[in-house]
Amino acid sequence: MVPLSAAQRAFLLTLAARIVPWSSHLGPDRRDALLALVGDTLATRPPAMQRQFGLFLDVLRWAPVLRYLRPFDRLDAPRQDAVLRWFQDCPLALVRSGFWGARTLVFLGCYGHPDAGAAIGYTPSKDGNAVLHARARR
Amino acid sequence: MHARDADIVIIGSGAGGGTVARELAPLRAEGVRIVVLEEGPKLRDEAFTGREVEMARQLYTDEGGFLTEDRAMTIAFGRAYGGSTVVYTGTSLTITAGTLARWNVPDVAFEDVRRRSLKYLGENHVHLLDQADLNDNNRLFADACRRLGYRVEQFPLNLNGCKGSGLCNLGCPNAAKMGTHRVQLPEAERQGVTVVTNCRVHRLEDRTVVATVREGGPGEPPAWEPGEYRVRAKVVVSAGGAIGSPALLLRSGMGDALPALGRYFTCHPALILVGQHAQPITNYYGHPKSFYCDQFAEDDGFLLETCMYFPFTTAKSLTGFGDDHARMLAAMDHLQMILVLAIDPPEAENRVMLGRGGETVVRYAFPEGVRRSLVQAMRASARIFFAAGAERVHAPAATPFFIEAADAARIDELIPFDGLRLGRTTISSAHPMGGCRMGASVSDSVTDGWGRVHGQPGLYVADASLFPRCAEINPYVTIMALADRVAEGVRQDWPALEARSS
Numbered sequence: 001m002v003p004l005s006a007a008q009r010a011f012l013l014t015l016a017a018r019i020v021p022w023s024s025h026l027g028p029d030r031r032d033a034l035l036a037l038v039g040d041t042l043a044t045r046p047p048a049m050q051r052q053f054g055l056f057l058d059v060l061r062w063a064p065v066l067r068y069l070r071p072f073d074r075l076d077a078p079r080q081d082a083v084l085r086w087f088q089d090c091p092l093a094l095v096r097s098g099f100w101g102a103r104t105l106v107f108l109g110c111y112g113h114p115d116a117g118a119a120i121g122y123t124p125s126k127d128g129n130a131v132l133h134a135r136a137r138r
Numbered sequence: 139m140h141a142r143d144a145d146i147v148i149i150g151s152g153a154g155g156g157t158v159a160r161e162l163a164p165l166r167a168e169g170v171r172i173v174v175l176e177e178g179p180k181l182r183d184e185a186f187t188g189r190e191v192e193m194a195r196q197l198y199t200d201e202g203g204f205l206t207e208d209r210a211m212t213i214a215f216g217r218a219y220g221g222s223t224v225v226y227t228g229t230s231l232t233i234t235a236g237t238l239a240r241w242n243v244p245d246v247a248f249e250d251v252r253r254r255s256l257k258y259l260g261e262n263h264v265h266l267l268d269q270a271d272l273n274d275n276n277r278l279f280a281d282a283c284r285r286l287g288y289r290v291e292q293f294p295l296n297l298n299g300c301k302g303s304g305l306c307n308l309g310c311p312n313a314a315k316m317g318t319h320r321v322q323l324p325e326a327e328r329q330g331v332t333v334v335t336n337c338r339v340h341r342l343e344d345r346t347v348v349a350t351v352r353e354g355g356p357g358e359p360p361a362w363e364p365g366e367y368r369v370r371a372k373v374v375v376s377a378g379g380a381i382g383s384p385a386l387l388l389r390s391g392m393g394d395a396l397p398a399l400g401r402y403f404t405c406h407p408a409l410i411l412v413g414q415h416a417q418p419i420t421n422y423y424g425h426p427k428s429f430y431c432d433q434f435a436e437d438d439g440f441l442l443e444t445c446m447y448f449p450f451t452t453a454k455s456l457t458g459f460g461d462d463h464a465r466m467l468a469a470m471d472h473l474q475m476i477l478v479l480a481i482d483p484p485e486a487e488n489r490v491m492l493g494r495g496g497e498t499v500v501r502y503a504f505p506e507g508v509r510r511s512l513v514q515a516m517r518a519s520a521r522i523f524f525a526a527g528a529e530r531v532h533a534p535a536a537t538p539f540f541i542e543a544a545d546a547a548r549i550d551e552l553i554p555f556d557g558l559r560l561g562r563t564t565i566s567s568a569h570p571m572g573g574c575r576m577g578a579s580v581s582d583s584v585t586d587g588w589g590r591v592h593g594q595p596g597l598y599v600a601d602a603s604l605f606p607r608c609a610e611i612n613p614y615v616t617i618m619a620l621a622d623r624v625a626e627g628v629r630q631d632w633p634a635l636e637a638r639s640s
Contacts, residue, residue: 019459037191041201046497081460088459088562096561097209104203104564107453111467112191117449121418121471124188126311128423129302132273135420
């Protein structure tokens with residue numbers, strides 16, 4: 001079960017678009033796969049951690065209201081990035097860790113998909129030595 | 139609840155448990171009943187697909203992302219038939235006399251550990267890779283170290299039939315890695331030892347092991363049907379690793395009698411660092427870890443090793459986000475990687491403990507010296523990357539995180555000591571150690587030099603939790619050597635323990 005609300009899942013995709021820009025071009029199937037990878041991983045974590053992650057997403061979404069009078073998803077891209085940088089570099093280690101967790105789950109959803117490798121030049125082979133030796137002969 | 143009787147129960151099947159199982163297996167000929175309880179699955183050979191998330195979910199606790207209490211570090215440890223020996227890279231170093239002297243455990247002599255280590259180097263087919271099988275990622279590192287005057291050595295590896303898939307950390311898809319799942323456990327089973335997979339041990343009640351065999355777990359069906367078990371034994375050997383063993387003993391109510399239990403946890407905190415080359419290099423074809431540099435171990439407290447990771451692991455290891463991050467990831471076949479291991483001191487407050495709900499918690503406060511070591515290691519690694527020809531380097535403590543080759547002369551300035559910020563920089567560990575440390579006194583140790591738990595006849599520990607300090611090298615050979623000692627101690631103690639139980 002995906003332990004995030006529909007609003008949190010939608011926000012996670014907004015967040016993903018800033019953390020991994022190419023994720024904004026994913027089709028519906030890959031977006032669903034991204035959310036499933038994140039949800040399945042979260043589901044294996046303790047309930048308290050799941051709640052904290054959901055809460056952190058809400059904080060990330062609404063904290064910009066204090067400065068920009070708008071939630072995260074209604075900011076332009078440069079301001080969204082500025083907000084994320086603030087969370088990343090926040091003096092409070094707990095906040096930095098929260099951002100690290102959100103960032104890591106987005107990376108999981110994007111780069112953990114089996115089809116992601118080929119697009120970034122990662123095409124491993126069970127017989128890697130054969131490729132290695134062939135390239136050495138060139 | 140199922141009730142079972144056994145003579146010897148071994149909890150865990152990795153470098154420690156697998157070794158003890160094989161060493162005690164000859165007792166089967168005398169009718170001694172030996173059972174190994176392993177939390178993870180036994181996968182069929184064809185199940186090792188090399189797909190990152192799929193394999194991590196099956197072979198690691200928390201998919202390799204077990205978090206410390208403050209979430210500043212993740213710890214990766216295996217959970218499978220063969221434990222972490224299924225997912226390591228097979229680097230087979232033996233502990234040095236200097237490190238063992240620092241351990242300072244009465245009754246544990248260097249010559250003894252060395253002799254036992256050499257036994258496992260032979261048994262596990264340890265050798266150096268042929269030069270033709272070294273890829274660019276490894277050659278570039280070694281050549282750059284030599285150019286810079288850094289001491290660099292080739293790793294001995296426990297491989298038999300390696301095809302260079304580069305997927306070692308996801309379980310070898312070619313059955314080439316000689317972990318306990320390929321060598322010691324099959325031999326133990328041939329001699330009649332029972333290995334029960336997908337079996338989670340909850341606690342010990344005296345010498346009764348309370349466990350659950352999982353229904354519908356991955357891999358081959360477990361030897362026992364799913365359900366809850368109470369297994370009575372005369373000897374229990376805890377070999378669930380440096381997190382699992384202390385947690386099990388704490389859950390079994392031994393914390394008051396053993397004040398050092400869970401404490402002095404060390405883990406070689408690690409960074410994965412990346413340099414980008416202008417042209418593709420061979421990095422994920424071929425064995426990923428062929429060289430190490432110990433130039434800085436003595437004075438600066440860190441080791442450097444070659445490594446090559448997978449897309450998600452690489453992505454999370456890079457600090458930052460957005461276009462710069464994605465651009466570097468988009469060139470996976472241009473990336474050179476170095477793994478940093480910090481040599482961390484044993485501190486009583488760094489420990490395995492139980493949370494309010496009884497869950498396992500690792501509390502780890504980064505000593506100042508370790509933080510400095512990690513930054514020094516970033517600087518040394520940046521020099522190696524640039525000496526190897528990289529055009530840009532990712533340094534998590536730098537601002538910005540990327541350093542161009544044109545700035546190579548300013549590395550110390552661009553990577554400041556205060557740039558390492560916990561919670562921002564990805565720090566991971568794959569070498570958990572300590573928590574049931576060996577020693578002479580119950581006040582500062584949990585076992586004696588033979589893994590016997592103080593004040594608990596018939597209870598032994600045989601894994602990296604025995605280490606009184608970190609190993610300062612990749613630890614599996616040392617774990618096997620100590621487990622070999624523990625098994626010898628069990629054999630010596632067995633007649634008395636058997637008589638006592640009956």
